Amino acid sequence: QESAARTIARPAETGTFDAIVVGAGFAGMYMLHRLRGLGFTARVFEAGGGVGGTWYWNRYPGARCDVESLQYSFSFSEELDQEWSWSEKYSPQPEILAYANHVADRFDLRSQIVFDTRVTAATFDEDAGTWLIETDRGDRVTAKFCIMAVGCLSAPNRPAFAGMSDFRGPIYHTGEWPHEGVDFTGLRVGVIGTGSSAIQSIPIIAQQAEQLTVFQRTATWSVPAWNEQLSAEYLKEAKAHYPELRAKARARPTGFYFPFNAQPALQASAEERERLYEEAWERGGLPFLGAFGDLLFEKAANDTVADFARAKIRGIVKDPATADLLCPQNVFGCKRLCVDTNYFQTYNLPHVKLVDVSKAPIERFTAEGIVVDGTEYQFDAIVSATGFAAMTGSFDKIAITGRGGQTLAEKWRAGPRAYLGLASEGFPNLFMITGPGSPSVLASMIQAIEQHVDWLADCISHMRDIGAGTIEAVRDDEDAWVAHVNDVSTVSLRSTCSSWYVGANIPGRPRVFMPYIGGFPIYVQKCNEVMNSGYDGFVLA
Numbered sequence: 088q089e090s091a092a093r094t095i096a097r098p099a100e101t102g103t104f105d106a107i108v109v110g111a112g113f114a115g116m117y118m119l120h121r122l123r124g125l126g127f128t129a130r131v132f133e134a135g136g137g138v139g140g141t142w143y144w145n146r147y148p149g150a151r152c153d154v155e156s157l158q159y160s161f162s163f164s165e166e167l168d169q170e171w172s173w174s175e176k177y178s179p180q181p182e183i184l185a186y187a188n189h190v191a192d193r194f195d196l197r198s199q200i201v202f203d204t205r206v207t208a209a210t211f212d213e214d215a216g217t218w219l220i221e222t223d224r225g226d227r228v229t230a231k232f233c234i235m236a237v238g239c240l241s242a243p244n245r246p247a248f249a250g251m252s253d254f255r256g257p258i259y260h261t262g263e264w265p266h267e268g269v270d271f272t273g274l275r276v277g278v279i280g281t282g283s284s285a286i287q288s289i290p291i292i293a294q295q296a297e298q299l300t301v302f303q304r305t306a307t308w309s310v311p312a313w314n315e316q317l318s319a320e321y322l323k324e325a326k327a328h329y330p331e332l333r334a335k336a337r338a339r340p341t342g343f344y345f346p347f348n349a350q351p352a353l354q355a356s357a358e359e360r361e362r363l364y365e366e367a368w369e370r371g372g373l374p375f376l377g378a379f380g381d382l383l384f385e386k387a388a389n390d391t392v393a394d395f396a397r398a399k400i401r402g403i404v405k406d407p408a409t410a411d412l413l414c415p416q417n418v419f420g421c422k423r424l425c426v427d428t429n430y431f432q433t434y435n436l437p438h439v440k441l442v443d444v445s446k447a448p449i450e451r452f453t454a455e456g457i458v459v460d461g462t463e464y465q466f467d468a469i470v471s472a473t474g475f476a477a478m479t480g481s482f483d484k485i486a487i488t489g490r491g492g493q494t495l496a497e498k499w500r501a502g503p504r505a506y507l508g509l510a511s512e513g514f515p516n517l518f519m520i521t522g523p524g525s526p527s528v529l530a531s532m533i534q535a536i537e538q539h540v541d542w543l544a545d546c547i548s549h550m551r552d553i554g555a556g557t558i559e560a561v562r563d564d565e566d567a568w569v570a571h572v573n574d575v576s577t578v579s580l581r582s583t584c585s586s587w588y589v590g591a592n593i594p595g596r597p598r599v600f601m602p603y604i605g606g607f608p609i610y611v612q613k614c615n616e617v618m619n620s621g622y623d624g625f626v627l628a
């Protein structure tokens with residue numbers, strides 16, 4: 088979905104800046120705010136017609152965050168924390184987008200953001216030590232620093248099913264939902280996929296559709312959200328202790344706070360396990376994983392929580408054959424755990440059907456619908472909830488050329504390589520916010536963003552102080568970090584399944600565990616050590 092403003096002509100930008108930032112999601116906005124505060128000149132180029140990134144594009148029905156609203160927000164301004172009031176425990180997409188717009192206005196960011204403009208190329212000029220950034224609107228600007236704030240889950244994955252163009256109705260992707268919304272009332276709807284986007288949208292689409300058919304390749308683990316309105320008293324109390332909550336969050340491996348029981352599941356009796364799983368289920372959401380300390384490390388411990396969650400699914404879904412299909416057989420929480428409102432209950436509705444495509448995949452689209460195993464399912468509209476080319480997909484869309492004419496795509500062919508997920512050797516002065524090899528998607532995204540942006544702001548002003556022209560990661564240090572990211576991932580059961588964490592959701596992508604799973608505080612400590620040592624592992628020239 089491109090906004091109408093795209094078609095309106097505007098003069099091309101040609102200036103020179105200290106920094107160009109690509110993307111005006113939470114990362115790009117905060118980066119701009121910090122750069123400006125330090126007196127640097129900057130431009131942000133944003134493909135969308137507004138700020139918000141993920142929350143600008145993902146407008147599918149039921150879209151909401153799975154991190155509690157009080158923690159899924161910027162922490163850099165106490166005034167902002169105090170003046171903004173979230174209405175629900177888990178914010179719906181429109182409210183997060185309203186928050187992003189509020190931040191843009193409150194910190195007066197818009198004047199330096201160029202909307203409806205996609206960066207197409209970034210090329211390093213070795214002689215000048217600067218980047219030339221080009222866009223699809225003809226802009227050609229030069230900057231000392233090029234900062235990629237392109238998001239981790241922002242390049243939609245659209246599997247190329249045979250015959251797709253034959254389908255007579257609309258095909259929507261959850262990650263690029265029409266801004267005017269979609270009314271499915273009275274329609275026969277097919278949904279492909281059962282990840283987070285699907286499990287959030289399916290219950291809402293089912294309320295409108297006349298018939299809903301879900302094509303499931305891998306059954307999904309999901310825990311109830313128990314979402315609720317936040318009362319004025321609750322918010323008052325929470326805001327009175329906001330700094331403590333922020334500090335507690337930063338000290339957690341996930342970068343957000345929830346009750347966590349470090350005890351190993353296998354040390355508890357079967358009765359105690361059942362009791363603690365029930366309690367955690369009643370709390371719901373991602374904190375369910377905090378029921379015991381070893382659930383993502385010990386397969387035998389994981390089996391106990393998987394059995395518990397399968398029993399929950401069987402208790403909800405009335406048709407035993409459907410319940411069987413909905414019961415995942417892989418490691419619990421191996422792919423990102425889903426958080427739902429009435430997902431499994433939806434399959435008890437008479438007009439909702441589940442089709443297993445794990446053995447016989449989707450064969451093709453036809454004018455009328457989708458064929459699986461020789462059977463044609465007829466639809467008026469199809470929803471592709473097929474996810475994203477995670478972590479690197481948005482880098483792939485930009486022709487990034489570094490020293491010696493090397494492209495980032497070439498360098499990353501066998502998997503992304505970045506020192507601390509911040510920079511890649513051969514690409515001086517090119518930074519990435521929440522890049523591959525940083526905690527990013529395994530931490531609370533906004534906390535991860537703030538830490539990266541603050542580190543970059545310190546780095547860039549240090550370079551100004553010492554008169555450095557370029558900064559570049561050292562190959563050996565980068566290799567050691569990439570090896571560490573890989574080694575530490577093998578400790579977690581999360582490395583064992585075919586998720587987007589490892590690029591395995593898309594055929595042909597190299598299988599590499601991309602985010603850093605060693606924990607947010609350990610990572611922050613490492614970044615601070617690097618900074619305090621005068622940027623160990625980087626060459627400043």
Ligand code: N01
Nearest residue numbers: 151152153246280281282283284285304305423472473474
């Ligand atoms: O994408 P996904 P998503 N034939 O990749 C299926 C975040 N997020 O957009 O599992 C048939 O998880 C695929 O099947 P399989 C969150 O981090 C957060 O749902 O690969 N099916 C899978 O079922 C999340 O993890 C929130 O076998 C095909 C689905 O499509 C991440 O974004 C909300 C297929 C894709 O699931 C991505 O979530 C939404 C094919 N050819 C998203 N190709 C919250 O904050 C793919 N699939 C709550």
